[in-house]
Amino acid sequence: MRRYELMIILDPTLEERVVTPQLEQFLEVVRKDGGSVEKIDVWGRRRLAYDIEKKSEGIYAVVDLNAEPGTVKELDRQLGLNEAVLRTKLMRPERH
């Protein structure tokens, strides 16, 4: 089990109230494989420093989770396939 930090930029056309359920749906794979989701922090709509897919805004979310490397890889793959996801970044936060 390892700690990961996942940042996701979602499509700004997504409605605010569907964001959390959508994230939960993504994170289903983590829970199913015995991992745990520590924290979901939705930053909300934010201006992008440059356009991504012709969009100048994005909905940011940061997720802290514990999972096996394989699980997290699968999660990132699924996120990449989803059209509502503009970009993701998966990091292992260093011990503080």
Added chain:
Amino acid sequence: MAKPTARKPKKKVCLFCQEKISYVDYKDTALLRKFISDRGKIRARRVTGNCTQHQRDVASAIKNAREMALLPYTSATR
């Protein structure tokens, strides 16, 4: 013959060593913005006064932040 008055540059101390910050977070854009120029370029160590390790950490944090569109790669060419 040495110059009469050798200028003593003020010794800069690395901000992160001073504050004892061990991990530079790429999400902390307010902090990282101090280390980029108004054109969006990363400031050199001789400007920031950071130590080798922290300059490295800052640089990679900025690059991570750029990937996530938190910081610009370039800002408006003049």
